[in-house]
Amino acid sequence: MEALVPAxxxxxxxxLGEKPALLTAILADRFNQPLRVALAAIVAHAGLNAMAAMGAILIGPTLSPNAQALFLAIAFLFGGLGALLPARAPDRLDGWRLGAMATTALGTFSVALGSQTQFFALAFGVFGLPWFAFAGTLAGTACVAIAAALTGETLWVRMPLRALRAVSAVLFLGAAAVIGSGALRLT
Known part of the structure; x- marks a missing residue:
């Protein structure tokens, strides 16, 4: 349960400021079906986060507690560095004629593959609670996908996403420093 809320x-x-959320907002406007688009995005995220949880099942038992903490610190470090980079707009998938569900599911899967969310699911999951980490990351992506789909592209891009990314970067880098120094026994 310890991994659910933090994840x-x-x-x-x-x-909040990543490509999958913006793509969800774009496709919700394009298909005029926000709930279907949000559901398809959630399905794509579920598949990706489930793969991360399965990876945590495989590598978690091989790591010492300090290595697990260092793994989490590295996840926060990369999350913080990624939040500092400007977010680029995703491909709008205008040429995809697969319908709302398939376009969103496949597009979100391809855009989100290897994103910070999977790395956080893996990092929280190596502590021995991979399915709680999966549930936490899935709930988080679901909330953001639903919000993006319901607001649509016009409102989504007007949100102060740059400021939110800056706050996230500071929090993630701070967490990386604290967790990493503890894992390396520097404190």
Whole structure:
């Protein structure tokens, strides 16, 4: 249970200014079906986060507690560095004629593959609670996907996402420093 809430909070912070959320907003406007688009995005995120949880099942038992903490610190470090980079707009998938569900599911899967969310699911999951980490990251991505789909592209891009990314970067880098120094026994 210890991984559920932190994974949720970290995922929401990481996803707010990322490509998958903007793509969800774009496709919700394009298809005029926000709930279907949000559901398809959630399905794509579920598949990706489930793969991360399965990876945590495989590598978690091989790591010492300090290595697990260092793994989490590295996830926060990369999350913070990623939040400092300007977010680029995703491909609008205008040529995709697969319908609202398939276009959103496949597009979100391809855009979100290897994103911070999976790394956080893996990092929280190596502590021996991979399915709680999966549930937390999935709930976080679901909240952001639903919000993006319901607001649509016009309102989504007007949100202060740059400021949110800056706050996320500071929080993630601070967490990386604290967790990493503890893992390396520097404190």
């Amino acid at each position: 949720f909070i970290v995922t929401v912070l990481a996803q």
